[in-house]
Amino acid sequence: MAKQQRVVIVGGGVIGLLTAFNLAAQVEHVVLLDRSGVGQESSWAGGGIVSPLYPWRYNTAVTALAHWSQDFYPQLARRLLAETGLDPEVHTTGLYWLDLEDEAQALAWAKRQGRPLSTVDISDVERAVPVLGAGYSRAIYMAGVANVRNPRLVKSLRAALQAMPNVTIEEHCEVEGFIRKGEHILGVKTAQGERRGDQVVLAAGAWSGELLSSLGLELPVEPVKGQMILYKCAPDLLSSMVLAKGRYAIPRRDGHILIGSTLEYEGFDKTPTQSALESLKASAVELIPALADAQPVAHWAGLRPGSPEGIPYIGRVAGFEGLWLNCGHYRNGLVLAPASCHLFADLLLGREPIIDPRPYAPQGRI
Ligand SMILES: Cc1cc2nc3c(=O)[nH]c(=O)nc-3n(C[C@H](O)[C@H](O)[C@H](O)COP(=O)(O)OP(=O)(O)OC[C@H]3O[C@@H](n4cnc5c(N)ncnc54)[C@H](O)[C@@H]3O)c2cc1C
Numbered sequence: 001m002a003k004q005q006r007v008v009i010v011g012g013g014v015i016g017l018l019t020a021f022n023l024a025a026q027v028e029h030v031v032l033l034d035r036s037g038v039g040q041e042s043s044w045a046g047g048g049i050v051s052p053l054y055p056w057r058y059n060t061a062v063t064a065l066a067h068w069s070q071d072f073y074p075q076l077a078r079r080l081l082a083e084t085g086l087d088p089e090v091h092t093t094g095l096y097w098l099d100l101e102d103e104a105q106a107l108a109w110a111k112r113q114g115r116p117l118s119t120v121d122i123s124d125v126e127r128a129v130p131v132l133g134a135g136y137s138r139a140i141y142m143a144g145v146a147n148v149r150n151p152r153l154v155k156s157l158r159a160a161l162q163a164m165p166n167v168t169i170e171e172h173c174e175v176e177g178f179i180r181k182g183e184h185i186l187g188v189k190t191a192q193g194e195r196r197g198d199q200v201v202l203a204a205g206a207w208s209g210e211l212l213s214s215l216g217l218e219l220p221v222e223p224v225k226g227q228m229i230l231y232k233c234a235p236d237l238l239s240s241m242v243l244a245k246g247r248y249a250i251p252r253r254d255g256h257i258l259i260g261s262t263l264e265y266e267g268f269d270k271t272p273t274q275s276a277l278e279s280l281k282a283s284a285v286e287l288i289p290a291l292a293d294a295q296p297v298a299h300w301a302g303l304r305p306g307s308p309e310g311i312p313y314i315g316r317v318a319g320f321e322g323l324w325l326n327c328g329h330y331r332n333g334l335v336l337a338p339a340s341c342h343l344f345a346d347l348l349l350g351r352e353p354i355i356d357p358r359p360y361a362p363q364g365r366i
Pocket residue numbers: 010011012013014015016033034035036037038039040041042043044045046047048049050051173174175176203204205206207208211225226227228260261262301302303304305327328329330331332333334335336
């Protein structure tokens with residue numbers, strides 16, 4: 001694609017931000033529009049585990065993106081820290097799954113994929129993670145799994161983009177529809193007027209389907225609410241991520257521990273609820289009994305962009321020249337972001353793609 005292109009990106013979550021970051025050096029101008037502040041929706045609300053929660057339960061299309069990203073994250077974090085002084089804090093702790101019902105499938109998947117997943121004697125887990133609750137009998141462990149401090153990741157991406165002379169970030173600028181001439185998409189209509197571009201990228205997370213419906217397209221991306229709570233503990237209290245019965249604890253470097261998460265189909269309502277608070281607190285105490293004496297310092301909800309099988313839509317929209325999607329990352333948008341946005345840039349710029357793009361193509365799926 002010619003360098004003198006203007007790209008308009010709708011949505012400034014991790015996907016829109018990283019798409020802009022990957023395109024900026026290759027195109028003339030990038031305009032990133034967000035109806036609130038950038039990075040304040042799902043990409044802020046997530047836990048930041050740099051792995052799908054149960055990687056073996058996903059389609060190979062998700063696995064391919066996850067593995068590419070996992071290898072790339074430390075490098076991305078170093079670059080962002082160097083460019084912005086803001087550290088996304090990629091914290092490699094490993095992850096223990098406790099009393100998993102599909103342990104055999106997990107181990108078989110890991111063997112096929114060459115991932116370092118192994119069974120661990122529960123007494124060894126108790127030694128490695130002394131704060132873990134009693135009553136677990138089996139564990140598997142994957143070394144090398146990290147978590148990223150996602151609120152800082154989006155902050156550092158925003159700062160990196162703000163330093164780029166050919167990137168414009170417009171916050172509090174709601175996109176209301178598309179400027180269309182026949183089969184050509186020429187830009188977007190916003191509350192503040194038109195924003196024209198040669199290419200328009202829809203990266204509006206859970207809201208992407210709503211926007212695309214104005215073109216008569218049905219994108220099966222729906223909001224899936226997730227609630228989390230946060231504790232502040234001593235930095236060395238919890239040394240690894242632990243997961244049991246669908247609930248997990250994530251230690252940050254400074255002693256914050258996140259407990260997540262709920263999975264709720266409540267439309268676009270993201271009000272935190274008392275019942276989820278109680279349930280998350282109970283999970284926290286089951287995983288780490290020492291938290292019984294602590295009170296959460298925060299409780300919030302976010303809306304994941306749910307999609308069939310969690311396979312994101314990455315690529316051009318057939319029938320509409322100049323319209324592209326990068327959305328629908330469901331529970332894995334933080335781990336999948338580096339690969340998804342690199343692949344997206346490959347496709348838009350006509351480069352050799354890092355991985356086979358066909359499973360993510362919108363064509364035939366919307
Ligand atoms: C509780 C919870 C835990 C999670 N844990 C993890 C995890 O551990 N690991 C992981 O990989 N993923 C996790 N996720 C999932 C991850 O957060 C999402 O997949 C990811 O953030 C999606 O990024 P996004 O940029 O597509 O969406 P978002 O971050 O939601 O960004 C979309 C942006 O589009 C903007 N927008 C919407 N409509 C418009 C409009 N009309 N005009 C202009 N702007 C608009 C919004 O304001 C928003 O900023 C979790 C999510 C939740 C909720």
